[in-house]
Amino acid sequence: MNEELHAIAATAAQICSEWTPEAAARYSGGWADEVWDSLTKAEFTVLPVPESSGGAGAGLAEAAVVVHEIGRAAVPVPLTETALLAGWLLTAASRTVPTGPLTASAPTDMAVDRCAGGYRLTGKLSRVPYGHLAERVAVLLDRAEPLVAILDSPREAWERGRNLAGEPRDTLLLQDTFVPGEDVTEVDATISGRAFRVRGALGRALLLSGAMEAALDSTITYAGQREQFGRPISRFQAVSHHLAAMAEEAAASTTVAMSAATAGQQPDWILTAAAKAQAGRAAGVVARLAHQVHGALGFTDEHPLRLITTRLWSWRDEFGNERFWERQLGAAACAAPDLWTLVTDPAEVRANG
Amino acid sequence: MSSRVLPIDVVRVPPGLEPLRAEVRTFLDSEIRRGAFTPQCDSWLTGWDEPFSRRLAEHGWIGMTIPRRYGGQGRTVLDRQVVLEELLAVGAPVAAHWIADRQTAPSLLRYGSEQQRAEFLPEIAAGRCYFAIGMSEPDSGSDLASVRTRAVRVAGGWRLTGTKVWTSGAHRAQWFFVLARSAPDTGDRHAGLSQFIVNLRAEGVTVRPIRLLTGEHEFNEVQLDGVFVPDRYVLGEIGSGWGQVTSELGYERSGPERLLTTFPLLAALVSEVRRRADRDPAAVAEIGALTSRLLTLRQLSLSVAGMLAAGKPADVAAALVKDLGTRFEQEVAERARMLADEMPDPDAAPGTFTSHLVRGLLHSPGYTLRGGTNEVLRGVVAKALERA
Structure with a gap:
């Protein structure tokens, strides 16, 4: 990792430290709005969005570093939703990306009807992260000619839900809901439901690897302080090997997730699948x-x-659990000329799948 | 990105290396087609084929990172990694030159005298000079600092007496580095150790086979009976052997051979599953799980190669790669057995799925023993966490 990424990581960690242990302990839903403001000031919420769309014009790698720090600090903010998903969809729709908070959804069974002046949507946006808190929702309508619709988030209409950590995962029912034509844009066919899922999975793999490092840090500290039988429990080989096993899995998860994010402007889908399954x-x-x-x-x-x-x-089950991505990888391995070709294909062959 | 507890700098294969990869692949395809070798698991330690090593050298694929003035190619660590990966993926017989290329050459470049470099490096790069490793002893396995082989000062050099074991390829290689105690143990176990370059055909050297459970001859016991080593074959500084050996282990533990030993079996398994009409979804998912682990480990190994190339300390990261990677190698054999539902028939034709399965299984105890047992490796990682 180069110096610039280290610097971004350090700044992100500094911002995350505004989320105090007391605030974290009290948390019971909602989000860390003050941390979000600091992230916004640092332009971290729109890092990979081109400058022409109102972003910081940085790469996916820079965004990945910040997401990893958010995971490590367990700060409840819709960063992956804004930076990796909604920002990407709005850019594809040639829209200026607001600073957010934003969220995004790619429903698989939305009925889309043209009508005078726009579209009518019927269907469900399920378990959308931070749905009721987002200012706008970018919805990918994955069809032969995919559309991106931008909805003002109807705060009261969301059915509130949460994940195991209490983070909002809200559901919105659309019933012949009118969206004006100017808020619906036809986008390139590469903006697919599959690409959406890959980006979401990359975000969760990065959050998970950061959180695993935090779990490791806490465990090392505790094992070094807690004494039993007259010595710190970290001195027992059975315990120290637990610590080593945790460190190895965390390092492996971080390495493969960051590798998936450093392939270019789009994630390498093969490495993302590996990273999500690994994480x-x-x-x-x-x-x-x-x-x-x-x-x-x-x-x-x-x-x-x-x-x-x-x-x-929670995060391991979002955007496809390990079995989902293992099936995808297994199918790709069986479809490739041979396994080694799949493993060594350069990233540009694998962008988006 | 790096974990602050165990820093690993992420490295990807740069796109410019695809032509090199394609060139190696074309060469290996033609070698397999003309029957020059039959792919097999664990070929990097047991596939000894000197003509093959020399052909690789003619392409400049041995000693790739050795500077040109010593007969090497002066290429990067990642260039070399690409070539190694391709060789391992097809199970090519690379054992003859493997140790010399992997750890002897870097050690000579780091610690060797000008005379030693001039003598050995061009021959290593030519695929003609083969080395073995003289570290383990009957009473010193994972606890390397307890070696008892003695080096006694005599006129013009040293006399070595002791026994080395598990010395792979000593019956075929010309030389080995011997770790010996050159000063009595005075409390600091890591002091007083030195490394010597010893000719395996020298007077006083006796090499005896120790057969693997398959009956194969790979291991040896090497007895040193007052073997004379001239001063010019002392490696590095007398008394600095411990530091030299541990830096050597960074190269020994992190390479792609620590995860690809059973790759020929995994590739054959994928072909088997693909060939079967039902394409059992559970089997496809299992293959995905193994592929995910493989991709993860490959990125780790590449990243450690990048750290070594940048001169950063990598002994802990290397221990981590080897612990995870070698357990993966064993898991491939276990999964393949279940998924293919095939009897491990030892008389299966070479190069078939079943022959890969048999070899992958029968060799599997070695994966997590050689180069430092995994328990010791986890200890290395745990100790680093304590310091963090």
Whole structure:
């Protein structure tokens, strides 16, 4: 990683530290709006959006570094939704990207009818992250000629839901809902439901790898302080090997997720699939070992470990769990001329799949 | 991105290396088609084929990172990594030159005298000079600092006495680096160790086979009975052996051979599943799971190569790669057995799925033992976490 990315990571970590342990412990839904303001001032919320669309014009790698830090700090903000999904959809629709917060959805069964002056939509946007808090919702209507619709978020109309960590995952029912024609744009066929899912999965893989590092940090600290039988429990080989196993899985997850994000302006879908499957499997291992080492204390609502592990258990199932991506990879492996070709194909061959 | 606890700098294969990859692939295809070798698992340690090594050298694919003035190609670590990956992916017989290329040459470049470099490096790059590793002893496996082979000062050099074991290829290689105690143990176990370049055909050297459970002859016991080593064959500084050996381990532990030993089996498994009419969805998902792990480990190994190239300390990252990678190698054999539902028939024709399965299984205990047991590697990682 070059100096510039290290600097971005350090700034992002600094901003995330505004989310205090007290605020994190009190959290019961909603979002960290003050942290969001700081992220906005640093232009971190629209990092990979071109300057012509109102963004910072940076690469996917720069955005990935910030997402990873958000995961490490477990800050509830719609960063992946704004920076990686809505920003991408609005750019494709030649729209200026507002600073947000934004969210995005790619429903698979939305009925789209043309009508005078626009479109009528009927269907459901399910479990949309931070739905009721977002100012606008970018909706990808994945069809032969895909459309991007931009909805003003009808705050009261959302049916509130949450994930295991209490982060908003809201559902919106559309019933012949009118969207004016100027808010619906035909986009390039590469802006597909599949590409949407790949970007979402990359975001979750990065969040997961950051959170795994946080779980590891907490576990190392605890194991070094907690004494039993007259010595810190980290001195027991069985425990120290748990720490090593966690460190290895976290490092592997971070490395493959960052690799997927450094392929260019689009994620490398093969590496993203690998990264989400890796992170999903590793999340289970890391959460289990973190709790094992923390003992009963880490299993209480007084201990901040729950803030990390409930996110690990949530994020691994979002945008395709490990089995979903393993099926995708397995099918790609069986379709390729041979496995080695798939493994070594350069990124440009694999962008978006 | 880097984890602050275990820093790993992410590296991808630069796009400019595709022509090199294609060139190696074309060469290997033609070698396989003309029957020059039969692909097999674990070929980097047991596939000894000197003419093949020399043909690789003619293409400039041995000693790639050795500077041109020593007969090498002066290419980058990632150039070399691409070539290694291609060789391992087809299970090519690279054992003859593997150790010399992987760790002898970098050690000579770092610690060797000008005379040693001039003598060995051009021969290594030509695919003619083969090395073995003289670290383990009957009572010193993972605990390397406990070596008992003694080096005693004599006129013009040193006399070495002791026994080395598990010395792969010692019956075929010409030389090995011997780690020996050159000063009595005075409490600091890591002091007083030195490395010597020893000719395996020298007077006083006896090489005896230790057969693998398959009956194959790869390991040896090498007895040193007052073997004379002239001063010019001392590697680096007398007394600095410990530091030299541990830096050598960074090269020994992080390469793509620590995850691709059973790749020929995995590739054959994918072909099997593809060939079967039902394309069992569970089998396809399992292949996806193995592919995900493979892609992850490959990025880790590439990243460690990049760290080594940048002169950054990589011993902890290398231990991590080897711990995860070698367990993956074993898992491939276990999964392949279940998914193909095939008897591991030891008399299967070479190069077939079943022959890869048999070899992948029978060699599997070695993956997590050689180059430092995985328990020791996890200890290395845990110790680094304590310091972080």
